[in-house]
Amino acid sequence: MTTIPVIDLAPALGGTAEARMAVARQMEAACTDIGFFTIRGHGVPLALIDGLRSHAKHFFNLPLERKLEAQPEDPAVPRGYRALGFDALSRGNAGQAPGDLKEYYHFGRERWPDAPYYTGEEGRRYFVPNRWPKEPQGWADTAAAYYGHMERLTNEMMALVALALGLDERFFADKIDRHITAMRINFYPAQTAAPEPGQLRAGAHTDYGLLTILNGENTAGGLQVQTRQGDWLPVETAPDTFVVNIGDLLMRWTNDRWVSNVHRVVNPPVEAGAEAQRISIAFFHHPNYDALVECVAPPGQAKYPPVRSGDYRTQKYRQTRV
Numbered sequence: 650m651t652t653i654p655v656i657d658l659a660p661a662l663g664g665t666a667e668a669r670m671a672v673a674r675q676m677e678a679a680c681t682d683i684g685f686f687t688i689r690g691h692g693v694p695l696a697l698i699d700g701l702r703s704h705a706k707h708f709f710n711l712p713l714e715r716k717l718e719a720q721p722e723d724p725a726v727p728r729g730y731r732a733l734g735f736d737a738l739s740r741g742n743a744g745q746a747p748g749d750l751k752e753y754y755h756f757g758r759e760r761w762p763d764a765p766y767y768t769g770e771e772g773r774r775y776f777v778p779n780r781w782p783k784e785p786q787g788w789a790d791t792a793a794a795y796y797g798h799m800e801r802l803t804n805e806m807m808a809l810v811a812l813a814l815g816l817d818e819r820f821f822a823d824k825i826d827r828h829i830t831a832m833r834i835n836f837y838p839a840q841t842a843a844p845e846p847g848q849l850r851a852g853a854h855t856d857y858g859l860l861t862i863l864n865g866e867n868t869a870g871g872l873q874v875q876t877r878q879g880d881w882l883p884v885e886t887a888p889d890t891f892v893v894n895i896g897d898l899l900m901r902w903t904n905d906r907w908v909s910n911v912h913r914v915v916n917p918p919v920e921a922g923a924e925a926q927r928i929s930i931a932f933f934h935h936p937n938y939d940a941l942v943e944c945v946a947p948p949g950q951a952k953y954p955p956v957r958s959g960d961y962r963t964q965k966y967r968q969t970r971v
């Protein structure tokens with residue numbers, strides 16, 4: 650494999666059962682092999698993607714003091730601005746690298762129902778108010794519109810995942826209807842000093858949840874995924890498509906039939922200089938915090954004990970903080 654598969658989602662969105670099954674089979678082929686694929690025909694307006702990107706570019710190019718105003722007082726709160734080196738993603742997979750050479754802005758949904766699942770003691774850990782900065786104006790609204798499109802796509806794709814796995818297509822519905830998805834807009838600054846040994850823009854890691862939907866840009870110093878042979882394959886991340894990869898919980902749900910694959914973001918070459926800024930937008934689709942992830946496997950063949958969705962992610966957040 651020299652490039653990751655490209656899947657056109659359009660025939661499945663509102664399509665016939667046959668068309669949906671055909672797309673589900675393409676997802677199955679990609680996910681049993683490399684765990685990554687690119688989607689076209691997703692129906693997300695390019696102007697919305699560009700809008701979110703340009704707000705992010707504005708924000709991340711503000712002076713550091715201004716960005717720090719959007720940083721939570723308590724570093725354990727998973728919202729707002731994170732400065733360079735806040736976490737090292739490889740530590741979630743037992744790596745030892747220094748802090749990643751990226752900044753990010755972490756956010757979730759804008760509002761939620763006034764019900765105990767969201768506002769009770771446990772719910773408050775996952776449903777946390779966003780911390781939008783004063784500048785740029787309109788960022789929150791653009792982000793909410795984008796988040797809505799990602800919800801639409803993940804609902805559709807999780808039904809296709811179920812079909813691909815031979816399950817009822819509503820199998821995941823009651824496990825994702827109150828999902829705890831977080832988004833991160835990653836900013837990889839141009840590198841003015843040489844990285845420390847082993848230090849990358851994002852160290853080799855797997856994602857934690859079900860599906861990650863990523864919008865990136867093809868600047869120097871981009872995303873790579875590991876092949877079964879152990880080589881690193883560059884992943885095209887054009888701004889009008891999305892790269893989708895599966896996370897650990899979906900791998901576990903499939904009893905390792907699908908692969909949550911290792912990926913990383915490499916450093917740009919020195920000669921790229923100030924041109925080497927890169928922004929990526931990640932939607933980390935994660936089930937309801939109380940969903941129990943139990944391997945779909947014949948009796949006695951499950952490779953993992955059941956795990957609660959929220960506990961799994963909380964543990965990963967702890968491990969990756971430098």
Ligand SMILES: O=C(O)CCC(=O)C(=O)O
Pocket residue numbers: 833835851856863865871872886912913914928929931
């Ligand atoms: O920036 C990218 O292309 C990928 C980022 C990533 O893998 C992550 O944030 O989990």
Ligand SMILES: [Fe+2]
Pocket residue numbers: 854855856912
């Ligand atoms: Fe990732």
